[in-house]
Amino acid sequence: MKALQLIAAGICATAVMSGYSYSSSWYKKENYREPELLAELVDQILPGLPERNQLAGGWAAHFVAGSSWSLVLNKSWRHMGLRPSLPIVLSSGLASGLAGVLIWNTAFKLCEKQPHTSKRDFFQHLLAAHLVYSYFVALFSRPQ
Template sequence: MSILFASIVATVAMTIFSYIISWWSRKNYSEPYWLAQLIYKPVFGTTSLSFILGWLTHFLIGYLFAVIWIKSPLIDASQDWRYLIVGAFFGCLGIFSWILIFLFSQKNDKSFIIPYCCQLFFAHLVYGITLINFI
């Protein structure tokens, strides 16, 4: 399968996981929503452009993560447990990135950021499992 296709499927699976956790917790943990709110809304306002750019950015990051994984000489892709490495690595990278985004925005409420980052780690495990199974 192509890297692009695998990254799209993995990003969709991760996002579905985040929507399920959002529904269960009654908090919005949607990555594209927060990308739109924290990065694009201050520039473009509350417009459909912010919403579209949030989604495009989410898929672009998913694609870049897939390319990084495929090109990494440090990973032995023949190991069955590799999805845990993929998910954990990108989960930590994603959490670090989101902490920076939240710290430089108006939404720096720890009571939201900590559970958001926890669900984000598990969402990236879903991403990793899905990515490995579609590559």
């Protein structure tokens, strides 16, 4: 499968994952919206940037990460001779979620101003969100 198709699969899977995160945020009355949390980090890195640009930066970073990770997952599956089955997708989702937790935890530690989100609850949410993400990467990157 061509890299452009895998990037598109990552973008689509990231959009679905973001929908899951926005829905969970609404339901639990917490902020699990990754692009908005990334926008808060952008604000600390580039203070004075207009809020709409911070949010655009948050979305861009989220889609770049999602499309890049799609390439990594697909290359890993191919390298190991695996076809995405439920056990493969679940283990990939768990690995993706753990990587996400490590990356977010590091980002939070590097920032002076912490977001108003329970880290423990957010990290649990990330694990579930990445199960959704991995399922849709597998679905959208299947050969037609």
